Amino acid sequence: MAYSLNKLYQSIGVSKQAFHQRMDRYLQERSIEEQILMLVYRVREDHPTMGLRDMYFKIAPIDMGRDRFEILCKESGLMVERTHNLRKTTDSSGVIRFDNLLIGLVINKPNQVWQSDITYFDLNGKFYYITFIMDAFSRVIVGHAISQRLKTEQTTLPALQKAIKSCMDLNICIHALIFHSDGGGQYYDKDFLKLTEKYKIRNSMCQYPWENGKAERINGIIKNNYLIHRVINSFEQLQIEVDRSVFLYNTQKPHSKLQRKSPKQFENEYFCMANYTEHVNTDSKESNC
Template sequence: MTDYSLNSLYKVAGITKQGVWDHFRREKAELEMIERVIGRVDKRRKEHPGEGLEKLYDQLNPQGLGRDKFCRIFGQLGYGIRRTTNPIRTTIPAHKVFDNLIEGRLVTGPNQVWQSDITYIKVSDRFYYLTFIIDVYTRRIVGYAVSDSLRAEANIKAIKMAFATVSSGELSGCVHHSDRGSQYTDGRYLKMLRGNDMLISMGGRAQDNAFAERINGVIKNEYLIPWSLSSFRQLQYYSKKAVTDYNTKRHHGSLGKCSPVDYETAWKKLPEDKRRVEVIRSENTPDFLEASLQSNAIDTSCQYPYCTIHLN
């Protein structure tokens, strides 16, 4: 058997000893970096257990690791999320309906359009129901309720919570938009809306209520379902936590990677000519909005874009 020195093998392979060691060092450094990122991912997932890999990447922004590589590596490590579908119907059709007032509507600030919807969640072989009310402009959940039935009492509780977030008179002219469920035509509910000078709007399709529909999926799939709840009491507790975390910690690309609360705080400090303007669209727009981003970012801690209307 012929003995070969490592230097001879390097020469035959067309590489150098230094090159081999550099390769090992790079691999070692990358593995150490991935281990550090795993720690950050685990910490983030404790608060946002159903957050997808692309959203995780945007939140963590790990240096030296591109989005595609991050998603590939962490997908292989078992961090991918499987989404569930919603086969349960929560809309009980009402005899009385209202026109859709928000299609094509300009939105220039908070408390101009609120959307609400009801969804279900299964806990210990029983179905419970979640009602959410969201401010379309800031994406903030302004009211919510957890219930064991589809009665209008849950909606009334949610709207009372939403009213508590604003001062008297702030909702005059604000549009309350929902589907055509009977909970939203309950006499008590309508009286509360009209008592705050709100306009009442309804859509006939899921696409007409896209913001609220999306919130349903985010709260259930990114928070409640991954937490594996086992009781109604837990559902109540963790729903509150999910709404708080969503409003204060979950960043949105459409808000310049701000949380809804941070975005609203920064928005109040802007002159009117620098505030984002959006137009609501229900067709062919996944975000239910059309807006073209301009290059000038606002100088705030969360830096969000100034948007103008794009009607194409």
């Protein structure tokens, strides 16, 4: 195999190193396009008549010029409002896709499935980005990040690191946990996948937004039930208010699907009543009780 690949490199007149450098650049470009398009779909749902030029300056992608942004959006059918059943996905050549592992799955315990999504927050005419990771069973927000850019190292990576740390602090095993998301590039970035591989987390992706509905709903809850009622004039204030809102949601907000208990209360009672020793050691379980 190595001999055949070397012959291939020679036949196209490039070195092995140059070939892989080009491939890495190509994959990085495709990842950036996917990251931007997933956000554009969300903006289009909220602002169906916003022009691409205005959307470009709202999103302000540092890795893509205005003309390329408009061409990409036009090629993806984002000139006009799209309905769910007509939603066009992008050409994913060279882009990593994971199977949807939630199809047919019964979710019956905490830390079995985490679901994640990235939303935007319009502040003083500029978009900022909020990444949430939620436990699909208990609805606890286990990790989140607030950022000024869509880069993986500012969105999904710190949110997942926070979620993992909270489990490690409680000696909770997350091996074989399913991490479910949309197809945004932040969810198949190399550094992100290194982290999921390290902890043996299984990646899962949906094809359509409604297949990640729980994560999308948490965006609306935090923005519309909490942030919209706060006085927020800066990025620093946004960070403080998101942290505060996540705490209030997790610990105090009754949830209709959780017997009118808060997510944390529901999760703690589950650990106690189910004697969940497989994921929580005795000391952690007693403190939860």
